[in-house]
Amino acid sequence: MSFPQGTASAPALMVPDGTCLRYGDLRRAMSPWQKATATLRDKGLVLLFADNSLSTALCYLACLESRHTIMLADPALNERAVSRTLSAFQPELVVRPPRTLRLPDGYLPADEAIWRRSRIDTSPVHDEPALLLMTSGSTGAPRVVCLSRENLFSNADSIVRALGITETDRAITSLPLHYCYGLSVLNSHLARGASVVLTHQSPTSRGFLRQLAETGATALAGVPLTYQALWPILSRQWPSTLRTLTQSGGVLNNVSGYARLAVQRNSRFFVMYGQTEATARMAVLDTAAHPEAIGSVGRAVPGGKFELLDSGEIVYRGPNVMLGYADRRADLTTGDRMDGVLRTGDLGSLRDGNLFLRGRVKRIAKVAGKRISLDEVESAFRALDTTAVVESEGVVMVFCMAEVDAARELGREICADLGISPAYLRIRQVDNLPYSAAGKIDYQALK
Structure with missing residues (x-):
């Protein structure tokens, strides 16, 4: 292809x-x-x-x-x-x-x-x-x-098959084209003979949804930040042409809400999981077809396969796995160094073929002599509001948009569960969190 x-x-x-x-x-x-x-x-x-x-x-x-x-x-x-x-x-x-x-x-x-x-x-x-x-x-x-070209073409084909893209579909560029997820939207639609609307408008701007409707766009891709911002709008006013939504790039709290909303609007909401190292996307969940699997990122895309190491790290195999990394020009003189196998650096579990993510291997911190998953702590605080968690000099730093008193009360419960003193957990209330161009929390900036 x-x-x-x-x-x-x-x-x-x-x-x-x-x-x-x-x-x-x-x-x-x-x-x-x-x-x-x-x-x-x-x-x-x-x-x-x-x-x-x-x-x-x-x-x-x-x-x-x-x-x-x-x-x-x-x-x-x-x-x-x-x-x-x-x-x-x-x-x-x-x-x-x-x-x-x-x-x-x-x-x-x-x-x-x-x-x-x-x-x-x-x-x-x-x-x-x-x-x-x-x-x-x-x-x-x-x-x-x-x-490689094979990486690009095979992943485009997998996405076409997983989402059921047809020549009548029309995507709109709601993500940067230099970001693998945004580029894969272009690749997959052109691979199927569908069309793409190119816009500089931010998906959270007033003009974006107007352009979506005026151009007859049928497909919208977004990261959690996108869908959090769009919920008040889409839950009231759904563009008549919109029939496919895909979400990747992190955990979205309101997957169930979007799944129900999409069904009500005779549309589809897909949760996806990917990495640049796998060209773009490795797994997909059709929330309407498999509501029982909400909370997972679904199954491997056609042609791909997941395995778990004893440590719980996710290994992906497929024709979309990169050739390798390059740090300088001389690294471009060789071909494939991965043989189609990618250690993702993510932790997870498989249940009935569906992949559930549990955080990053490198997001494990040593606090008070205990190994603590920063992603699990972040997930626990997410019940209150958008939160980011980092480790700094042996202390867990929580940047939370919730009220401080509620966050501190939940923090004490989490510390009790982790078996560490609350002195090792510090909470800072913030109005906003820093995000990268790909819409992910910028943990380095927080550090």
């Missing part, structure tokens, strides 16, 4: 201003980007600062078509982070760099949208890497996940 593939007259990419590229128009629309990469050697590296624009989507598709390797980066990366990335990976082309960035040493402006490396003295890129997605680099050394 590959993408894009749809009938020539069918809409593929749409912009709320009325622009509509049909599948028959895509090759012509990609040609300027293919010309820009035509001067590269057999296989070059292109760094694309990927917003949710039509030009981003076309550049991405053109690089896949030309079989160059493309790295997607957050346009909000600061100059220091960009400098580290350029130094480590030495891309031949830098596309759509933020206007605030200065032209770095070793690069020349090809036009206002492209920087070109002034000398070609880099290591060749192996045939397999097609896409690089950043997992770190905002505050430290850059690290990317290396994905």
Whole structure:
């Protein structure tokens, strides 16, 4: 399977201003980007600062078509982070760099949208890497996940089958395209001949749902933060075209509420589980078909399989498992190093084939001589309100949006259950928590 593939007259990419590229128009629309990469050697590296624009989507598709390797980066990366990335990976082309960035040493402006490396003295890129997605680099050394065309196409096919996507579906970009979940929405819909609406609007903004309705979008993807913000709106006013909702990126407290609401609106609500290292998604739960499994992330996507180590760590096997990590250009000279097996770093259990998550292996802290799961403590506090828990110098720090008195009372109960003194648990009331661009709690910022 590959993408894009749809009938020539069918809409593929749409912009709320009325622009509509049909599948028959895509090759012509990609040609300027293919010309820009035509001067590269057999296989070059292109760094694309990927917003949710039509030009981003076309550049991405053109690089896949030309079989160059493309790295997607957050346009909000600061100059220091960009400098580290350029130094480590030495891309031949830098596309759509933020206007605030200065032209770095070793690069020349090809036009206002492209920087070109002034000398070609880099290591060749192996045939397999097609896409690089950043997992770190905002505050430290850059690290990317290396994905192959097979990874992309197989995971797109798995998602199509798991969600039952058809050519009549139309997704809207409610997540960044440089984030694996947001990119997988684009990939899976173009793989099935469906369409995608490209918008810069935040899914929690007033204009987003208006654009969703005006463009006839049928599918919405979001992280817990998205759905928490949308609940007061969607529970009162459901867009008439909306029929599929998917949620991933962490624990959503109100899964049952959304499951009931979707059924009432003759729609479907899917809970999903994924990692960048597995291209995007590894498991899916159709809450309408399996209400008894709510609380889990469902079963492995078609072609995938879960196993548990004795420690409880989840191991995933499938054709969507990455080739490996890369920290510098030289790491791109080799192919697959994973053999389709991924130790996820997550803890969980399997019941009747459904996967239940219990937290992260690395989110285990040593407090008062006891091993404590920070995720379990966070889950216990979630009964009050949105909470984040970190460990600092042997103390469990709880950042809670609930009233302090209620949080302290619950904290005493939790400490009793854990067998530690309340002196090892400190509660701070906050108005907001820091979140990453992917909509996940930024624990490093809290530390």
